[in-house]
Amino acid sequence: MNVVNSIRRNFAPIHREGYLFVAGFFVATLILWWIWDPLGWLGLIATLWCAYFFRDPARVTPVGEDLVIAPADGIVSFAGYAAPPPELGLGMGPLQRVSIFMSVFDCHVNRTPVEGRVERIVYHPGLFLNADLDKASEDNERNSIVVDTPAGRFGVVQIAGLIARRIICFTHEGAHLSAGERIGLIRFGSRVDVYLPANVQIVVGVDSRAVAGETVIAQSSSSAGARPFQRS
Structure with a gap:
């Protein structure tokens, strides 16, 4: 049950307020990848973090x-x-x-x-x-x-x-x-x-x-x- 709860909380839809930020991080990642592959990988990590930050999981309220x-x-x-x-x-x-x-x-x-x-x-x-x-x-x-x-x-x-x-x-x-x-x-x-x-x-x-x-x-x-x- 703890594993299920962890997945539910950590892999959730992105809130609409985060769409523009995630898109901006992704575009920056493509530019960094064009400049130098290691920078692109760093940009990808930052993009994934941004998507994670703006997650909006459902909650079960007592x-x-x-x-x-x-x-x-x-x-x-x-x-x-x-x-x-x-x-x-x-x-x-x-x-x-x-x-x-x-x-x-x-x-x-x-x-x-x-x-x-x-x-x-x-x-x-x-x-x-x-x-x-x-x-x-x-x-x-x-x-x-x-x-x-x-x-x-x-x-x-x-x-x-x-x-x-x-x-x-x-x-x-x-x-x-x-x-x-x-x-x-x-x-x-x-x-x-x-x-x-x-x-x-x-x-x-x-x-x-x-x-x-x-x-x-x-x-x-x-x-x-x-x-x-x-x-x-």
């Missing part, structure tokens, strides 16, 4: 109003209390936050952690510091999304990284989202922060690996047991 699902693939770099960006409108006091750092080898399609209505989307220009640094939450380019749910308001912040140069948002204000639904993409290394209401408890630890649309990162109750799933 269903439950009390569950908060990972919005990104990657390593949990922070799980604790932090002040949210002011544009979220969630107050100035510290809130629980889970940060997931995406390397250039992780899938960069982002998903909503909860079901709810998009209340607000605010783009904030900024720097391109290493997204693994805590100060990136304040200084880097970011796109902030507030999702209103019966359990409270959740903040989802897409943060550009050291070599990321564009944040793409797929949703819009007023949209109703299902948990695990695609909401955006960040190109070439980045981070996603999730700010949680007070009645929600973080259930992942720092340095653990998260899978967007599948890994439960927080829960509003201690109930356990079998849960339904939905494919997204």
Whole structure:
């Protein structure tokens, strides 16, 4: 089963946002091959990496109003209390936050952690510091999304990284989202922060690996047991 899951995640369709980049890498590879064969092989490796970077695998999302699902693939770099960006409108006091750092080898399609209505989307220009640094939450380019749910308001912040140069948002204000639904993409290394209401408890630890649309990162109750799933 682990082998099947690995194949499903690593050999997936390319997201349409990546078509132009993959084509550009391929053309550059042909030119490099014409110049010198070893360069062509390097270009081919880079083209395959680019196609891999823009993969968009289907995910199987656990269903439950009390569950908060990972919005990104990657390593949990922070799980604790932090002040949210002011544009979220969630107050100035510290809130629980889970940060997931995406390397250039992780899938960069982002998903909503909860079901709810998009209340607000605010783009904030900024720097391109290493997204693994805590100060990136304040200084880097970011796109902030507030999702209103019966359990409270959740903040989802897409943060550009050291070599990321564009944040793409797929949703819009007023949209109703299902948990695990695609909401955006960040190109070439980045981070996603999730700010949680007070009645929600973080259930992942720092340095653990998260899978967007599948890994439960927080829960509003201690109930356990079998849960339904939905494919997204």
